[in-house]
Amino acid sequence: MFQGLIQISLTLIILAIISPFFGNYMAKVYMGKETFLDSIVTPVEKAIYTTGGIRQDSMTGWQYIRALLYSNLVMGIFVYLVFALQGILPLNPTNLSSPTWDTSLHTAISFLTNTDQQHYSGETTFSYFSQLTLGFLMFTSAATGLAVGIAFIRGLTGRQLGNFYVDLIQSITRILLPISIIGAILLIIAGVPETLAGPATATTLEGATQIIARGPVAHFEIIKQLGENGGGFFAINSAHPFENPNNFTNLLETLAMVAIPAALIHTYGIFANNRKQGWLIFGMVFIIYAILIGITAIGEYEGNPQVNSLIGGIVQPNLEGKEVRFGWAQTALWAVTTTGTMCGAVNGMHDSLMPLGGFATLFNLFLQIVWGGQGTGTAYLFIYLILSVFLTGLMVGRTPEFLGRKIEKREIVLGSVVLLVHPIAILIPGAITLAFSDSLSGISNAGFHGISQVIYEYASAAANNGSGLEGLADSQPASTGLWWNLSACFSLLVGRYIPIIALLLLADSMTNKQPVPETTGTLRTDTVLFTSVTAGVILILGALTFFPVLALGPIAEGYQISSAQLQPASQNVPPLPHNL
DSSP, X not given: OHHHHHHHHHHHHHHHHHHHHHHHHHHHHXXXXXXXTHHXXXXXXXXXXXXXXXXXXXXXHHHHHHHHHHHHHHHHHHHHXXXXXXXXXXXXXXXXXXXXXXXXXXHHHHHHTTOOOXXXXXXXXXXXXXXXXXXXXHHHHHHHHHHHHHHHHHHHTTOOOOOHXXXXXXXXXXXXXXXXXXXXXXXXXXXXXXXXXXXXXXXXTTSOEEEEOOOBOXXXXXXXXXXXXXXXXXXXXGGSTTTOOSHHHHHHHHHHHHHHHXXXXXXXXXXXXXXXXXXXXXXXXXXXXXXXXXXXXXXXXXXXXXXXXXXXXXXXXXXXXXXXXXXXXXXXXXXXXXXXXXXXXXXXXXXXSOHHHHHHHHHHHHHOTTTTSTTHHHHHHHHHHHHHHHHHHHXXXXXXXXXXXXXXXXXXXXXXXXXXXXXXXXXXXXXXXHHTIIIIIOOSSOHHHHXXXXXXXXXXXXXXXXXXXXXXOTXXXXXXXXXXXXXXXXXXXXXXXXXXXXXXXXXXXXXXXXXXXXOTTSOOSSSHHHHHHHHHHHXXXXXXXXXXXXXXXXXXXXXXXXXXXXXXXXXXXXXXXXXX
C-alpha cells in the first residue's frame, strides 16, 4: 500500500509544481506576449494566415460561434469521407474495408467533439490512413476547446473575445504541437512503436503463428493524452504495451492528461490580474481531485469483500481488469484523472473497478470540472463561480458582481443552459435505453451495475470523455449497435456544441458590460470563504442532479457487494429494473 501511495503522491506533487509555469506560458501565448518559440513559430503562423486569407481582427460572440461551427462541420465531413473511402485509400496494409455508415458517423462526430468514444477495435477497423486522419482531429478538436476556454476567460475579464482562427492555430503551433513532438520522442525512446509497416508475424514457443498489430502509435499516443482525446490506437487503449509499456510512460501520459486544464486555471489568474484567486480555485479543484483519488484507491486496495472471504478474510487488492505493471494504485489514479480531465483513455478496465471507483468516475463525468475538458472544463468551472456569486448576492440583497461586472438575467440564463444541457443529454437517452433494455441496450450485467453501464456511456458522450464501462453491445452491426451509435451521437453533439454556444454568448455579454467600481460592499471572490462556498455549490448541484442515478448504480452496488453472502450468481444478482 505504501508504494502505491508514494506513486500517487509523487504524481500530484509534480502536477502542483509544473502547473503555474505552464499556465504562465499559456497566458503569454494568448496575450500576444513574447515567448521562446516566436522565432520558429511566427513565420509559420504568418504563412498560414496569408495562405488561408485569415484576418486577425477580434470577433463578436456570434462571429466566433459561426467560425467554430463552420470549421468543425467541414472537418467532420472530410473525416467521414475518409472512412467511407477507406478501402481505396493508401496506407491500408491489412486491406481493411470501410466500416458501417453508423460506425463511421459516430466515430467522426466522436473525434470531432474531442470525445473519442470508440465503438470499434482500432487495429481491426481502421487503416493507418484513417488513424492518421483521426490524429488530425485530435489536434483540431483539442485546439477548438482551448480556443473556447481562452475566449471565455477573455470575455470574463473584460477583454475582446479574440479571433477563433488565430486561437485555433496558436493552440496547435505554440502549445499542442511542440509538446507533442517532445512527448512522442520520449515515448519512442521508452518503447512505443512509430512505424508504417504492416503487422508483424511471429512464431510462438508452441510453434503457432501470431500476428502482432503495430503502427504509427507514438505520435498518436501523446496527442491522445495531451489533447484530452483518449481514443486508443488499439482496442485496449493505454493498457496495451505498445501504447503504454512501463511506469515511465504511465507517469508521462498521466501528467500529459492533466497538464493543460490544471494550468489554465493559473492562466485565468494572470488574465484577471488576480493570481491569488487562481491559486484558490486551483487548490479547490486539487482537493476534490485528491479526495476522489483517495476514494477510488481505498476501494481498489481493499478489494472485493466476497473474494476476500474466500481466503479467510485477508484483504487483497482488486486486480481484476488491471495491468500488473501498473497495479491498483496507478489504475485508481489514472481512472480518476481520465474521467476528471475528460480525456477518456484507460490503462485498466473501468468495468472492473469497485463501486467506490465507479462512483468517483461517474461523479467526475457529472461535474465536468475536476479538471474538466480541454479549455471548456475551465469555462464550466467559472459558470459555477458565477452561480455562487449570484446565490451569495441574493443572500445579502445586493446585485451580484464578478470581476467588476454585474451578473444579470442574461448571464444566469446562459449559465443555467450550460449546466442543464448535460443531464438532458445523459438522462433522456439513458431512460429510453433502460426502458427497452432487451431490444436496445445489449447489457451484459444485470442489476445495479447494468444501470451504471448505460448511464456511464451517455455521461461519457455528453461530457466529451469517451471512456466506457463496456459490457454493452455497442460494436455489434445489428439493432443494438445502430442504437448506441446514433443515440450517442445525440449526446455527443448536444453535450459539445450547445454549451459552447452558451459559453461564448455569456463571454460576449460580459465583454460588453461596463465595469462597476469596487466598494466596501463588493463581494470578494478571492477569499477562502467564497471558494469554500463555490465548492459547496458544485458538490450540491452535482449531487442533487444525479444522486438518484448514483444511488441506483454504484452506491446500491456497493451495499449489495458488502452485504451479500456468497451464493450462486443466479440467486445473488437482481434483474434489471424495467420501470425506470
